[in-house]
Amino acid sequence: MEEFVASDAEVPRLKEWDRDHLWHPLTQHQPYLAGQAAPLIIDRGQGSTVWDLEGRAYLDAAAGLWCVNVGYGRKELIEAGQRQLERLAYYPLTQSHPAAIRLAARLGALLPDTPHLYFSNSGSEANELAFKAVRQYWRQMGQPQKYKILSRHRGYHGTTMGALSATGQPERKRGYEPYAPGFIQVVAPYCYRCPFRLEYPGCGLQCAEDFARRIEIEGPDTVAAIIVEPVIAGGGVIVPPQEYLPRLAEIAQTYQVKLIIDEVVTGMGRCGTLFAHQAAGIHPDVVTMAKGLASGYMPIGATAFSEEIFQAFLGEADSGRHLRHVNTYSGHPVAAAVALANLQVIESEDLVARSAKMGQYLLSRLRQALAESPLVGEVRGLGLLVGVELVTDRARRTPVDDAFMRQLARYLVSHGVLAGKATDVEAHHNNILMFAPPLVITQEEVDRLAATVAEAIGAVGAKEAIYR
Ligand SMILES: Cc1ncc(COP(=O)(O)O)c(C=O)c1O
Structure with missing residues (x-):
């Protein structure tokens, strides 16, 4: 078997190939080419x-x-992946296979508000589906005009066009206009730089109320969903006041707007609870996750849906109400098996x-x-x-x-x-x-x-x- 270990002689060659052929994310290559900075x-x-x-x-x-x-080098995850590769390296979820079934059941039990799981390969894809599914949901509920998605300044939801459109980071988005229509950002719960120059707790959570105001302005009959990270992660680790998420859930309920919680970073124990929204005692309609789901050992993302949303997609075989969304690698058996082993480690080691x-x-x-x-x-x-x-x-x-x-x-x-x-x-x-x-x-x-x-x-x- 070929050894994938770089020999001393190969090190300079790898560096050269990296510089000459690999285009890196978020990297200015000119200083790199000039020998001033290298990954x-x-x-x-x-x-x-x-x-x-x-x-x-x-x-x-x-x-x-x-x-x-x-952490790196976990035998449990490596062996689970290897066992699955040997048994069944690939099969699509247009049919089914045990690894994805087990993972869906496990996550469904951990997320009783959103027990229906669709798998993808990344956080961006998980969010793309969340947006598509809530739009299709409202269409099938007879309200096709309810399509707008509200998110927040500094929030990040991914790199693909819909997820980028929901992202509230102007520098990240620059150069990729025009964005997908129907995405609107409100303020972030950024107490250190409160956009209203108020101070918690005397502020009346104006940052949460901004959602209500924006929904009123747009017209509640045009707004499909709100998407938020429980803690804005890449946008600067912005932790909202305790009452913030419960108030958002109330606003979503009042205006009949679906609540999508992006747990791509905050999920899988990152914030001291398995999913950060659970600590807030809220009941979202959709939860998205990726990153820690298989601890990066394999790429996998998931979008978890409420019973109510799932039900809206039911109909006769030719009703056209099914989810018209597919990924070749959705619920990839190896990724699913590794994610299950990952969950097992998270649980057994508390x-x-x-x-x-x-x-x-x-x-x-x-x-x-x-x-x-x-x-x-x-x-x-x-x-x-x-x-x-x-x-x-x-x-x-x-x-x-x-x-x-x-x-x-x-x-x-x-x-x-x-x-x-x-x-x-x-x-x-x-x-x-x-x-x-x-x-x-x-x-x-x-x-x-x-x-x-x-x-x-x-x-x-x-x-x-x-x-x-
Ligand atoms: C909160 C959040 N959502 C979505 C994403 C997108 O995930 P991915 O990079 O796997 O597409 C990220 C990535 O950093 C993220 O931080």
């Missing part, structure tokens, strides 16, 4: 650590792209509770380590999803610039830590450093992370001398 080429991983081609170790405090929830506990610990360590830094405006988070908002001026809350954030990321990488940073969210407001480590991160690793982050902010701040 890490990661070769292996174990637990919360990954190693590059030259054997340098990094604490992966971003869990890849916030997805490797159970990683959800661990996320809550270690998330609290990470938050308190960062707050402690950064308390004196004039560059730190706010440290916030829920479970193991944590953000540090950086400012040049604490009183005015002036955001640090993109160049500062790049330097910070570079410093962290050179000191063996990989973190996320807000990228292409909003002009002059990409100033949030973000952490979403594997849920198996240890206390010692959290200590190291907090210390390195404090050191990095201090060092880059001193070099730039940007704060007053």
Whole structure:
């Protein structure tokens, strides 16, 4: 069998091929071509650590792209995938197979409000289907004019055209106009930069009321659904006040608008509960998920629907009421088998509770380590999803610039830590450093992370001398 391990001789060749042939996401290739910046080429991983081609170790405090929830190198997931590959490598869900059946039943039991599962390959696809299905739902309920989807500023729902249209990140969307029609953004529950310049709790949750106002303006008979992340993730780890989601659920109910909860990041234990919306005690109509569903070992996404929505698609064989949506790799048997093994690990090792506990610990360590830094405006988070908002001026809350954030990321990488940073969210407001480590991160690793982050902010701040 061929060994997929790079030899010393092959390392320079891989670097060359990467530079010459691989087009990377969110990457400016000109400095790379000029030899000033190159992506890490990661070769292996174990637990919360990954190693590059030259054997340098990094604490992966971003869990890849916030997805490797159970950590790298888990035999249970690897073996489940291998067993499934040997038994049945592929079959479409226009028929069925046991791996997808088992996973649907498992997720259906975990999500009693939305027990009907459609599988896809990514978070974007999961959201695309959510939008298509709610539109078809309203059409089949005799209200075809109810098609608008409301989402929020700074929210992210994916990269495909519908999901991008629902995304509230102007920098990310620039250059791809015109967007799909029927998508409208309202304000985010961003207390640190309240768009109404109010202060919680005396604000009357104007950010939630913005949905009601917008629905009134558009006309409730034209609005199909609201989509929100329980915590805005890539848009800057924006954690809403506790009453926010319940109030949104009330508004959705009042105006007969479907509530779609995007749990692509927040699901699978990331925020200290299996699904973040469950902690808010709300009953969504649709839940989407991906990332942690198979911990990134295989690509898989899912859209979970309520009984009521599912029922609206029933009819005679030739009624035309069925879901006209298909993906070749929907519920891919290997991805489904790996996702099941992943759920088993999350459950047997109680990683959800661990996320809550270690998330609290990470938050308190960062707050402690950064308390004196004039560059730190706010440290916030829920479970193991944590953000540090950086400012040049604490009183005015002036955001640090993109160049500062790049330097910070570079410093962290050179000191063996990989973190996320807000990228292409909003002009002059990409100033949030973000952490979403594997849920198996240890206390010692959290200590190291907090210390390195404090050191990095201090060092880059001193070099730039940007704060007053
Ligand atoms: C909240 C949220 N929804 C959807 C997506 C899209 O998922 P994918 O990149 O798998 O298409 C992402 C990706 O980061 C996300 O953060």
